[in-house]
Amino acid sequence: MKILITGGAGFIGSHVVRRFVNTYPNYEIVNLDKLTYAGNLENLLDVEKSANYKFVKGDIVDAAFIQNLFDKENFDAVIHLAAESHVDRSISNPIEFVMTNVVGTCNLLNAAKTSWKGDYDKKRFYHVSTDEVYGTLGEGTEMFTEETSYDPHSPYSASKASSDHFVRAYYDTYGMDCVISNCSNNYGSFHFPEKLIPLSIHNIKQNKAIPIYGKGENIRDWLWVEDHARAIDVIFHKAKSGETYNIGGHNEWTNIDLIRTLCKVMDKKLNREEGTSEKLITYVTDRAGHDLRYAIDAKKLKNELGWEPSLQFEEGLEKTVDWYLANETWLNNVTSGNYQHYYEEQYQNR
């Protein structure tokens, strides 16, 4: 089986690529990524020389390029993760999100349809999406299920909701084999330090302010990224065509409680007196349209396909901090911008 994984140089994509390359030596894995600021080939140093792995630099918005790639490679399946993924950037530059997340997804769907010529036997288009398409929950105990109506608020979530609808439209209209999963907030290794947890780890290390939007009362449901990659593996192999699965860790935290817990872990790991890192917490202007609460009901995935998260949040957070402290070169290359030269240095003349 030859699988196209898009966005494989990003945070979650790199974990999915690693898992598939290492677990399925008989699959051919093609990683297609534009290498935007969020794409980092240093996320994949341990698998880049594997015989069943190939990297292709390219933009999913370029329809002709995508069609050529499908014609040339004859993919059996697509696991689509490439996206603009940061809510704050979507507020300042929404059109970039429409182009990559909506137009890019449609280009992939269309190229797959043309390439597979209506024969979807042993073919699959898997779209990796987010719980943010469901909008926001109140402070109670309600959770998002697969039946929750879409109600996106940010340009990011609106673009992901739109791309989900197009995937379903290809299933309903053309009978293409499609599956979608909607996952909660991920954390773990190789997370770009613009998102809450890696940004805070980086700032605490450097004794810089930890920016908390508003009062820090917004709630997110956190899942360890390797548990997400395992869920994608299970869904890719076992889900029936047309199905949607929610993926989540049953791990709800207000931002401020999460950051206080992180501060304690950082004080311990950096041998600082307890309370040192908490002093860096700085309340800043709230994000526009900031969703109050996300929480995922992942019962369907557990009951039908047997997936459950493997790590409790405190354990995962400590593992994540250990990883960032042990991988200073990775973090320094990201913050200095050096990581953006890796492709020119290592790939361009091959």
Ligand code: NAD
């Ligand atoms: P990321 O921003 O870390 O990585 C995105 C990758 O896509 C990067 O490698 C980037 O170079 C690539 N890319 C962007 N535009 C492209 C284009 N036009 N053509 C080709 N490649 C392009 O994102 P992530 O956090 O790893 O998220 C991956 C997917 O999972 C996204 O679809 C996102 O919506 C979804 N998701 C993320 C989370 C989360 O917590 N991070 C949760 C649920 C779902």
Ligand code: TYD
């Ligand atoms: P983020 O990591 O950007 O993920 P998402 O917006 O997709 O949930 O943000 C997680 C939460 O942390 C969200 O409620 C916004 C908040 N946040 C801060 O308080 N400060 C920050 O510097 C960032 C990046 C996020």
